[in-house]
Structures are given as C-alpha cells and as structure tokens.
Amino acid sequence: MAEQLKILLDESEMPTRWYNVIPDLPEPPPPPLHPGTHEPVGPDDLAPLFPMDLILQEVSGESFIDIPEEVQQVYRMWRPSPLYRARGLEKALGTPAKLYYKYEGVSPVGSHKPNTAVPQAFYNARQGVRKLTTETGAGQWGSAMAFACQIFGLECEVWQVRSSYDSKPYRKTMMEVYGATLHPSPSDLTQSGRDLLALDPDSPGSLGIAISEAVEVAVADEDTKYCLGSVLNHVLMHQTIIGEEALLQLAKVGDSADVVIGCTGGGSNFAGLSFPFIRENLAGRGNAVIRGVEPAACPSLTRGTYRYDFGDMAGFTPLLKMHTLGHDFVPDPIHAGGLRYHGMSPLVSHIYELGLMEAVAKPQNESFAAGVQFARTEGIIPGPEPTHALAEMISEAKRCTESGEAKTIVTILSGHGLLDLSSYESYLTGEVPDYDYPQEKVDAAMARVPQVAG
Amino acid sequence: MAEQLKILLDESEMPTRWYNVIPDLPEPPPPPLHPGTHEPVGPDDLAPLFPMDLILQEVSGESFIDIPEEVQQVYRMWRPSPLYRARGLEKALGTPAKLYYKYEGVSPVGSHKPNTAVPQAFYNARQGVRKLTTETGAGQWGSAMAFACQIFGLECEVWQVRSSYDSKPYRKTMMEVYGATLHPSPSDLTQSGRDLLALDPDSPGSLGIAISEAVEVAVADEDTKYCLGSVLNHVLMHQTIIGEEALLQLAKVGDSADVVIGCTGGGSNFAGLSFPFIRENLAGRGNAVIRGVEPAACPSLTRGTYRYDFGDMAGFTPLLKMHTLGHDFVPDPIHAGGLRYHGMSPLVSHIYELGLMEAVAKPQNESFAAGVQFARTEGIIPGPEPTHALAEMISEAKRCTESGEAKTIVTILSGHGLLDLSSYESYLTGEVPDYDYPQEKVDAAMARVPQVAG
Numbered sequence: 001m002a003e004q005l006k007i008l009l010d011e012s013e014m015p016t017r018w019y020n021v022i023p024d025l026p027e028p029p030p031p032p033l034h035p036g037t038h039e040p041v042g043p044d045d046l047a048p049l050f051p052m053d054l055i056l057q058e059v060s061g062e063s064f065i066d067i068p069e070e071v072q073q074v075y076r077m078w079r080p081s082p083l084y085r086a087r088g089l090e091k092a093l094g095t096p097a098k099l100y101y102k103y104e105g106v107s108p109v110g111s112h113k114p115n116t117a118v119p120q121a122f123y124n125a126r127q128g129v130r131k132l133t134t135e136t137g138a139g140q141w142g143s144a145m146a147f148a149c150q151i152f153g154l155e156c157e158v159w160q161v162r163s164s165y166d167s168k169p170y171r172k173t174m175m176e177v178y179g180a181t182l183h184p185s186p187s188d189l190t191q192s193g194r195d196l197l198a199l200d201p202d203s204p205g206s207l208g209i210a211i212s213e214a215v216e217v218a219v220a221d222e223d224t225k226y227c228l229g230s231v232l233n234h235v236l237m238h239q240t241i242i243g244e245e246a247l248l249q250l251a252k253v254g255d256s257a258d259v260v261i262g263c264t265g266g267g268s269n270f271a272g273l274s275f276p277f278i279r280e281n282l283a284g285r286g287n288a289v290i291r292g293v294e295p296a297a298c299p300s301l302t303r304g305t306y307r308y309d310f311g312d313m314a315g316f317t318p319l320l321k322m323h324t325l326g327h328d329f330v331p332d333p334i335h336a337g338g339l340r341y342h343g344m345s346p347l348v349s350h351i352y353e354l355g356l357m358e359a360v361a362k363p364q365n366e367s368f369a370a371g372v373q374f375a376r377t378e379g380i381i382p383g384p385e386p387t388h389a390l391a392e393m394i395s396e397a398k399r400c401t402e403s404g405e406a407k408t409i410v411t412i413l414s415g416h417g418l419l420d421l422s423s424y425e426s427y428l429t430g431e432v433p434d435y436d437y438p439q440e441k442v443d444a445a446m447a448r449v450p451q452v453a454g
Numbered sequence: 455m456a457e458q459l460k461i462l463l464d465e466s467e468m469p470t471r472w473y474n475v476i477p478d479l480p481e482p483p484p485p486p487l488h489p490g491t492h493e494p495v496g497p498d499d500l501a502p503l504f505p506m507d508l509i510l511q512e513v514s515g516e517s518f519i520d521i522p523e524e525v526q527q528v529y530r531m532w533r534p535s536p537l538y539r540a541r542g543l544e545k546a547l548g549t550p551a552k553l554y555y556k557y558e559g560v561s562p563v564g565s566h567k568p569n570t571a572v573p574q575a576f577y578n579a580r581q582g583v584r585k586l587t588t589e590t591g592a593g594q595w596g597s598a599m600a601f602a603c604q605i606f607g608l609e610c611e612v613w614q615v616r617s618s619y620d621s622k623p624y625r626k627t628m629m630e631v632y633g634a635t636l637h638p639s640p641s642d643l644t645q646s647g648r649d650l651l652a653l654d655p656d657s658p659g660s661l662g663i664a665i666s667e668a669v670e671v672a673v674a675d676e677d678t679k680y681c682l683g684s685v686l687n688h689v690l691m692h693q694t695i696i697g698e699e700a701l702l703q704l705a706k707v708g709d710s711a712d713v714v715i716g717c718t719g720g721g722s723n724f725a726g727l728s729f730p731f732i733r734e735n736l737a738g739r740g741n742a743v744i745r746g747v748e749p750a751a752c753p754s755l756t757r758g759t760y761r762y763d764f765g766d767m768a769g770f771t772p773l774l775k776m777h778t779l780g781h782d783f784v785p786d787p788i789h790a791g792g793l794r795y796h797g798m799s800p801l802v803s804h805i806y807e808l809g810l811m812e813a814v815a816k817p818q819n820e821s822f823a824a825g826v827q828f829a830r831t832e833g834i835i836p837g838p839e840p841t842h843a844l845a846e847m848i849s850e851a852k853r854c855t856e857s858g859e860a861k862t863i864v865t866i867l868s869g870h871g872l873l874d875l876s877s878y879e880s881y882l883t884g885e886v887p888d889y890d891y892p893q894e895k896v897d898a899a900m901a902r903v904p905q906v907a908g
Binding site for chain 1: 604623627826874
C-alpha cells in the first residue's frame with residue numbers, strides 16, 4: 001500500500017466560517033489611533049478607505065464570521081488546498097519528525113493572498129465601489145488583487161515598489177493579464193510620490209511609500225477605496241481558512257501538531273495557519289509551539305520596538321501598536337527573500353507580547369538553501385518568503401534527529417517561487433550576502449516615530 | 455447548493471495502467487526505419503539511446519501496461535489532476551455548451567511533461583544508467599526531466615534552443631534549482647553543434663538541432679542515455695493517464711464528451727487526453743469528435759507532408775513516417791506560442807491519416823486573446839501552447855451559441871503560463887504578428903528529405 005502524500009478535503013468539507021482570534025485572547029489588542037488626534041479610530045474614520053463590512057470585521061467581537069456564498073464559490077476554484085506530508089524531505093534529513101506543509105501555491109496566482117483579496121473585492125463591489133487601489137512589493141498581493149477585482153468587475157490600480165517593478169517584469173505582466181493598471185512607486189502621480197522623488201529621484205521605493213500613494217489616490221475619489229494584503233485584523237481573519245483546513249486534515253490522518261511554523265512579513269500567512277492552532281491551545285485541546293520566522297534583514301518581531309507607529313511612510317494611516325523598524329524603513333536592495341514590511345501586524349505583535357508564540361530570524365542564504373533542498377526532495381520550488389519557515393522546519397527536524405523525538409511539525413508553504421526565480425538565480429550564483437539588520441538603525445529610526453502615550 | 459467547479463478523484467482512484475492505443479487501431483502505424491539502411495529498426499538499434507523497458511513499451515502490442523509502484527508514488531505528488539468545469543468562461547461566452555478543462559499545470563513544474571519524465575527517469579535508473587541527456591525548447595520538458603532525474607538520482611544534461619535559453623532565463627534557473635546542467639543549443643560541445651555554428655554563428659537553434667546534440671552525447675557514453683518529451687509511442691502512452699482520469703471524472707458528473715480538443719506540437723498532451731477517448735469511440739462506447747489544434751506558424755498536420763523524415767536536424771534519429779515541415783525547419787523568431795517541432799508524432803500522424811481525428815491551425819493573436827479571456831474568467835493564466843486549444847474551444851462554443859447545441863467540450867490545459875509571461879507581454883504590447891507558414895517553404899524543404907520507399 002502506498003504512503004499517502006496528500007491529505008485532501010472535499011469541496012463540501014471546506015470551512016464556511018473565518019475565525020477571529022481576538023475574543024479568545026486573555027486581553028484585547030491595543031486599538032489603532034487617529035494619526036492627528038491620537039484618539040482611538042472609530043468605524044467612521046476608516047470609511048473613506050474601506051467598505052463598512054470590512055470595517056466591522058476589523059473590530060468584530062464575534063469568534064466566527066460566515067464566508068459569503070459568492071466568496072466560497074471563488075475559493076472552490078482552488079480550495080480546500082492540500083496538506084502534504086513531506087516524505088522526501090523527511091527521508092533526506094533522516095529525521096524521526098513528521099513534516100507536513102499546507103500548500104497555498106495551488107491558487108491561480110500561486111500564493112495565499114487570494115484568500116483575502118477575493119472577499120475584499122467582493123465586499124467593495126457589493127457596496128458599489130468602482131475601483132480599488134493597493135500597493136505591492138514582489139507582486140504577489142498585487143496579482144491576487146488584480147485577479148479578485150476582475151472577478152467582481154472592479155478596476156484595480158497598483159503601486160509596485162520600484163525595485164521589484166524593475167526586477168520582476170513577469171509579475172507586472174501577470175497583473176496586466178488580469179486587467180490591472182500598474183505604476184512603479186514612488187510615482188509622480190501622487191503628492192507623496194512627488195515629494196519623495198524630489199528628495200531622492202532614484203528611490204528604490206518601499207512598501208511604506210507605495211501604501212501612501214495608494215491611500216492618497218483612494219481618499220481623493222468617492223468611488224475608490226483602498227485595500228491591504230496583510231497587517232490588519234480582517235485580512236488575517238480571512239486567511240484563517242488555511243489553519244481551519246489544516247486542523248481537519250491532520251485529524252483525518254489521526255495526527256496533531258507539536259510545532260506550527262510560518263514565515264512573517266506583515267503576518268498574514270503565519271496568522272492564517274496558526275490562529276486556529278492558538279485557539280486549540282487556549283481551549284486546552286492542543287499544545288503546539290507556535291513559531292514565526294522572519295528574515296534577519298527585516299526583523300520586526302525579534303529586533304523591532306513594540307510601540308505605536310504609522311503603517312506607511314507618509315503617515316496617512318492610523319497609528320498601529322506593533323513591532324516596528326520605523327515607518328521610514330527601506331529594505332536593503334540585496335535582500336532577495338521577500339517579507340520586507342517595516343512593521344508586524346498589531347494582532348500578531350500583541351499575541352507575541354502575550355507569550356502565545358515564539359519568533360526567530362533566519363539569514364537568507366540558509367533560507368534559500370532550504371528552498372533548494374525542498375525543491376529537490378519535494379519537487380515544488382518555494383517562494384522566497386516561505387523558505388524562511390522551511391529553514392526553521394529543517395532546524396527543528398534536525399533537533400529531533402539529535403533528541404530522537406518524533407515531533408509533528410506543520411508549516412505553511414504560502415506560495416511557489418516560479419515568479420521569483422531571479423532570486424534563486426542570485427542565490428545559486430552566490431550573489432545574496434547575509435545581512436543582519438543592525439539594532440542601531442532600529443534605535444535611530446525610533447527617534448523619527450511620533451510619541452504616543454500608552 | 456454551490457455549483458461544483460472541480461471534479462476530483464481520490465489518490466486511490468488514480469489509474470494504475472497506461473493505455474496503448476496501437477492494438478485497437480484498424481491498422482498498425484508504419485515502423486521507424488534505420489537512417490542508414492532504411493530497414494525497420496529493431497529493439498537492439500535503439501538500445502544505445504533508451505533502456506530496454508522503454509524500447510519494449512515503444513513496440514508493445516499490449517493494450518495496457520502497469521504503472522510501476524515507484525512511478526505511481528511520484529505521480530501522487532500532484533495526481534489525479536483536477537477536471538474543471540469552466541463556468542466563468544461559459545458565462546462570458548453566453549454559450550449553451552458545457553466546457554471542461556483537464557488541468558495539468560498542478561504538477562511541480564507546471565505542465566503535463568512529468569507524466570513521462572518520471573517513468574523515463576525511473577526505467578533508466580533501474581537499468582543502472584548514470585546520466586540522461588535531452589533537448590528542450592521553451593523549457594517545460596527540460597524542467598520536467600530535471601525534476602524527475604533528481605528524484606531517481608540521475609544526472610541531467612539539457613540542450614536548450616538558444617533563442618529560448620536567452621529569452622526565458624527563469625526556465626534555466628528552474629532546471630538549475632533541480633540540479634540539471636544547461637547548455638544553449640547549438641553549442642560547441644558536440645560535432646553537430648560545431649558544424650552548425652560554423653555555418654551560422656548566430657543560429658537561434660531549433661528542437662531538431664538540440665536533439666542532435668543530446669543524442670550525440672548520449673551515444674558516445676556507455677552510462678548515458680537520451681530521452682525525448684514527445685513524439686514517440688511510449689511517451690504518448692505515459693500521458694494517457696490524463697485521458698483515463700478525465701473519463702472517470704466525466705462519469706462522476708454523468709457527462710460524456712462530444713468534442714475533445716488538444717493542442718499539438720509533438721503530440722503528447724493531445725494524445726494523453728484523446729487516446730482513451732479514441733478507444734471509447736472505436737469500441738462504440740463514445741462518439742466524440744477528436745480535434746488537434748496547431749499554430750499556423752508551425753502547421754505540421756494541416757500543411758506538412760506525410761512521409762518518412764528524420765526526427766532531428768543532423769539525421770541521427772531513425773526515419774519516422776509523420777507529417778513534417780522538413781527536419782531542417784527553424785521556427786520564425788516572432789512565433790511566441792510554443793509548439794515548434796517540425797514533425798508530428800508518427801502515431802498521431804497515422805491516426806490522422808486513418809480519419810480518427812481532425813486538425814485545425816490557429817494564429818497566435820487569436821490564441822493569446824483566448825488565453826487572456828481564459829485568465830480573466832477562469833483565473834488561471836494558460837501556457838501559450840494550450841491557448842491554441844482554448845481558441846478552438848471558444849470557436850466551438852460560439853458555434854454552439856449559434857446552433858443552440860449544448861455540446862460537452864473537453865480540452866486539456868497542459869500547463870500554466872507563469873514562466874511564459876514574456877510572451878504575454880509581447881502579445882499585450884502588440885508585438886506578436888500572425889504568421890502563416892507558407893506551403894512553398896514546406897514543398898522546398900521536402901527536396902531535402904531523403905527518399906524512402908513506402
């Protein structure tokens with residue numbers, strides 16, 4: 001009898017509710033603050049940016065929220081996604097550990113991002129919005145949003161961080177095939193872009209800058225709203241379908257997780273996998289170690305300061321209490337591994353502060369090496385982002401080899417790397433130096449972050 | 455109740471036998487001939503190139519051949535592949551037709567090619583072969599072979615057509631991630647490459663040239679063999695798992711095919727889907743129209759001559775009776791849509807001559823337009839090759855709209871286009887002119903093809 005490699009669910013077994021972790025936490029996360037008054041923002045403050053359904057989800061006290069039928073219908077194009085047992089990698093490592101990965105690269109755009117792009121487009125379309133603006137770095141979020149907007153008949157305008165826009169032309173074409181309009185950021189289409197270009201005409205851009213541009217355009221037009229691919233509560237909640245499916249899939253093979261590992265940039269794929277496991281832990285039904293893995297070159301959780309900061313460079317967004325490297329952070333151009341946002345999701349930051357999860361940082365050469373080993377043993381070339389989680393899974397599996405423990409380790413392969421092969425090329429030719437983001441730069445950046453009581 | 459979009463099979467429902475169409479045909483296909491003697495080649499003639507298991511499959515009279523357990527195990531990484539109902543495209547077309555597509559882009563390398571790369575690597579490894587050589591055009595076959603060789607511990611050396619090697623660096627990196635060694639073809643590593651470079655130092659290369667180089671290296675080394683990604687009987691047979699699954703999947707939803715459509719280059723994805731349907735037709739259990747679709751720029755079936763010709767440019771291979779544009783065919787550089795081989799598989803050619811299938815040619819702009827419409831309605835960006843089949847499916851669906859017929863049309867989406875986005879970029883910017891390969895060039899090429907009785 002053959003070993004089962006894929007643990008699948010029927011379409012009929014797909015979860016029909018998203019999970020909101022907030023009501024289950026021992027204390028609620030600190031609220032976002034108005035950038036001018038420093039008072040907590042209310043739903044009306046967010047209305048120029050988001051449709052009311054998403055604002056209500058952002059502040060919801062319900063533990064579960066029904067997934068609209070129209071969204072479920074789109075999810076079923078690729079969901080439920082497979083949970084794989086990584087037999088090839090286990091064998092190569094000679095580990096007693098059982099390694100599983102939840103594979104989100106099966107979505108049409110090749111990552112987990114459509115899990116939230118689709119409901120965001122749906123709720124906006126239902127409210128009569130005509131156009132959505134957003135930012136994107138490597139382009140995974142932008143292509144997910146372009147895909148989702150096409151489905152619900154929305155226009156989509158994307159500001160892509162210039163360094164990625166120039167170096168990853170395939171992502172740009174992908175967004176155009178889906179009908180989106182692209183701009184490199186900083187652009188001369190917005191005041192914030194023009195201001196920045198005046199200071200630095202050759203700016204490589206950053207997510208913080210691109211957010212400022214997309215927000216500026218959205219608030220200037222009644223029919224246009226903005227959307228974000230990570231960080232916010234409702235975005236993370238949409239991703240929890242990943243962890244809900246994984247729990248069902250592990251139960252199918254009579255297994256349960258000892259360690260749950262995900263990479264962290266803004267926090268959305270990590271939260272999507274881990275929040276349902278955190279619920280099981282809090283309810284006494286599980287006992288899994290929950291571990292985020294970030295790049296050493298952008299270490300918001302392990303080296304950032306936990307304080308209120310802006311979500312964007314220009315300071316248009318509410319102040320968010322989060323682990324931050326400073327809202328004017330610009331990633332080092334030699335960093336090829338994605339996960340480049342200056343802050344960690346406030347909800348993930350809060351959960352980290354509560355001690356409900358761990359965090360580690362991995363250098364990019366170790367991460368790419370894990371990606372290549374994974375490709376050669378499991379067949380799938382991982383996106384550069386989840387290679388960080390794979391590097392930690394491999395470290396944990398090696399610890400199991402030493403200790404003899406047969407732990408069950410579950411990670412999320414948030415996307416494939418087929419549109420990031422230029423990063424692999426740089427790695428294979430020895431052109432991705434390791435870079436430890438220095439504490440001094442974090443400390444210096446903090447002087448430029450507004451002081452907020454609390 | 456939601457409409458079912460994906461028709462899935464359990465791993466346990468995966469077919470465990472490949473189908474060999476030859477015994478069911480009213481007459482056998484003409485044999486390959488020795489390039490020197492023009493006598494039919496026997497198994498021993500092929501032994502320098504292929505392991506005996508594959509040679510025996512090439513000439514087998516059995517209707518079904520068991521898939522080795524080791525191969526099934528690898529297949530289960532992505533198989534059974536989904537059959538999708540294209541509801542989004544149906545709606546956009548307003549057609550009464552039911553449109554299905556069998557999606558092979560779920561394999562780790564994103565195409566149907568591993569269905570044969572995996573057994574080819576397996577049988578070679580079992581016979582003690584150390585290294586495999588092969589050719590590749592756009593790189594789908596080369597990456598499948600690199601993936602498969604890695605699994606079974608074989609070295610893999612690939613000659614890639616230079617024009618693709620230069621314009622598609624992501625495919626090159628993909629093969630390197632899987633551990634293969636790449637050379638642009640023509641190369642100075644072989645006599646045939648050097649001879650060609652002496653005539654034309656700037657040659658863009660062709661599959662026929664790359665085959666000559668890979669064959670030359672394989673025959674010169676006892677431990678090295680050669681493998682081919684299409685054309686040959688055993689290659690097409692390995693792909694029949696696609697059609698066998700599709701028959702089971704259609705039966706699951708109580709449907710049966712009226713029209714079966716696949717794109718044809720060498721013929722392997724077309725044969726993989728259609729041969730099981732041809733069996734059903736011949737047995738009186740089905741009545742589907744079987745239709746191959748080729749690019750107007752490389753129209754071997756619709757414009758080529760049916761005669762014996764070489765499989766490669768240098769004339770190292772056996773003479774194969776097939777529809778051919780001439781073994782010295784070099785595709786026009788403006789042709790972006792894949793499917794660039796000068797000949798059609800002898801078995802597909804024979805079946806075409808028997809009247810068991812139809813063939814049409816599609817220009818590349820209509821094909822890319824179909825690809826973009828498909829991406830915007832079904833979410834998946836198709837490889838340039840299957841856009842030809844999609845263009846014909848759309849034509850057929852429009853004919854159904856006119857006639858009011860609710861035909862069931864089944865096609866194969868042989869791969870995604872994520873590594874071919876530069877071709878889409880050329881299309882979106884209006885840079886892919888249509889090109890009808892002229893009959894005069896075919897006729898002129900025939901004068902350079904050896905005369906063979908029969």
